Amino acid sequence: MSNDEFFDIKKDWSTIKDRLLRSYLMPYFTKILATKKPVRYIDCFAGAGRFKDGTLGSPLIAYEAAVEALEISKNNDNVLKLYFIEKDKNNFKSLVSNFENKNNNIIGDFFNDSFETTIVDIVNRFGNVNLFLYIDPYGVISLNKSILEKLNLQKLNTVELFINFNANGLFRTCCLALKKHLPKDIHFSGCDDFVEDKMIGSDGLINRINGILDGVEWQEIVSEKYSQSINYKIVEEELLHLYKKFLNKYFEYVIPIPIKMNSDICKYYMVYATNHPDGAVLMGSTMCNAKAINSNIYYPDSLFSFEDLDPEITRANLIELLKEYSGIHLNKLIGFYYDKYGLSCNVKDVLKQMEGDGKILVTRYPAFFKNTNKKSKSWTENANQKVLIGLNK
Numbered sequence: 001m002s003n004d005e006f007f008d009i010k011k012d013w014s015t016i017k018d019r020l021l022r023s024y025l026m027p028y029f030t031k032i033l034a035t036k037k038p039v040r041y042i043d044c045f046a047g048a049g050r051f052k053d054g055t056l057g058s059p060l061i062a063y064e065a066a067v068e069a070l071e072i073s074k075n076n077d078n079v080l081k082l083y084f085i086e087k088d089k090n091n092f093k094s095l096v097s098n099f100e101n102k103n104n105n106i107i108g109d110f111f112n113d114s115f116e117t118t119i120v121d122i123v124n125r126f127g128n129v130n131l132f133l134y135i136d137p138y139g140v141i142s143l144n145k146s147i148l149e150k151l152n153l154q155k156l157n158t159v160e161l162f163i164n165f166n167a168n169g170l171f172r173t174c175c176l177a178l179k180k181h182l183p184k185d186i187h188f189s190g191c192d193d194f195v196e197d198k199m200i201g202s203d204g205l206i207n208r209i210n211g212i213l214d215g216v217e218w219q220e221i222v223s224e225k226y227s228q229s230i231n232y233k234i235v236e237e238e239l240l241h242l243y244k245k246f247l248n249k250y251f252e253y254v255i256p257i258p259i260k261m262n263s264d265i266c267k268y269y270m271v272y273a274t275n276h277p278d279g280a281v282l283m284g285s286t287m288c289n290a291k292a293i294n295s296n297i298y299y300p301d302s303l304f305s306f307e308d309l310d311p312e313i314t315r316a317n318l319i320e321l322l323k324e325y326s327g328i329h330l331n332k333l334i335g336f337y338y339d340k341y342g343l344s345c346n347v348k349d350v351l352k353q354m355e356g357d358g359k360i361l362v363t364r365y366p367a368f369f370k371n372t373n374k375k376s377k378s379w380t381e382n383a384n385q386k387v388l389i390g391l392n393k
């Protein structure tokens with residue numbers, strides 16, 4: 001598949017990505033506008049804006065979510081701006097024309113350039129804003145660590161990254177770099193990153209991968225696959241883990257959400273990273289809702305490959321975390337849980353059980369509902385109510 005063909009018809013896996021983006025952006029924009037700080041959204045690999053089959057691409061999805069959120073929050077539309085980076089000339093032309101007749105107050109700028117050369121300048125000229133970066137490359141080769149290192153993240157109010165991380169494609173790129181044949185037991189076909197293969201050569205590839213995975217550890221991991229024929233799934237997870245470890249240098253909560261299409265045809269991770277527990281909780285609930293709806297209606301058994309852990313395991317994991325962080329805020333606890341053990345949709349339910357059987361002590365502010373004077377049993381933390389949790393010794 002070439003770069004031109006990509007935008008002919010939206011593929012199923014792009015549909016899922018878009019649905020997840022849309023589900024998160026609406027509540028995200030609405031909530032973050034309440035901070036009263038400007039919101040800056042950058043689609044770093046924007047594409048054409050619309051597919052030739054008429055379906056919306058990520059830029060128009062973000063635009064629609066922004067318009068709707070501004071209406072709901074009754075905010076001045078100058079407070080939220082969307083920026084788009086697209087390297088390809090033809091895609092860029094389509095992108096700009098797809099935004100003709102749109103509300104100019106919401107549109108920050110369009111850049112016909114590469115992510116690698118523009119993103120640092122764009123971000124570093126922002127002041128104390130809420131920043132969201134949507135990073136949707138074909139493969140992984142543009143995800144060089146130096147970009148994050150150069151971003152002046154401290155001066156921003158909040159930062160969220162949502163990255164399409166194609167671990168399957170990364171493994172293929174690693175094989176190419178180390179001049180290894182692709183293992184026969186893995187089915188590689190149909191992923192978007194095949195577009196990237198035509199753009200990159202094998203020259204200097206080892207250094208480029210070192211720059212993505214923050215070191216040389218990956219070389220041993222991939223070579224082991226050959227010497228001991230270890231399970232491919234483990235290799236993929238270990239490569240993802242290296243990337244997560246790098247992101248954790250900058251973000252407290254890094255949550256990879258595994259997504260696969262029918263069997264092994266295309267598998268990738270949407271990796272979400274933030275320092276804000278409310279964002280992590282919102283992403284978790286968005287994904288759990290999407291999982292509940294989508295797995296029943298659209299792609300039975302094939303959309304998300306994340307499974308809820310057995311409640312007993314979730315409970316044991318929570319106890320471990322609470323030994324480390326007693327008296328912790330609910331949203332922080334959930335954020336740390338997702339970061340350490342991965343997304344699981346039963347965390348709050350298990351916490352409720354643990355309160356019921358006296359394993360944890362839950363302190364709520366306010367302790368009573370104002371109107372009814374009844375004792376609060378709330379499991380929601382926001383600007384108006386706080387929930388603190390500790391182990392009951």
Ligand SMILES: C[S@@+](CC[C@H](N)C(=O)[O-])C[C@H]1O[C@@H](n2cnc3c(N)ncnc32)[C@H](O)[C@@H]1O
Pocket residue numbers: 003014018044045046047048049050056057058059085086087088091113114115116136137138142192
């Ligand atoms: C997977 S597509 C993005 C699809 C888009 N997010 C959507 O949902 O409609 C990747 C896009 O990134 C562009 N691209 C590739 N390398 C790039 C780079 N280094 N910087 C910016 N854009 C790039 C490609 O031309 C292509 O349009």
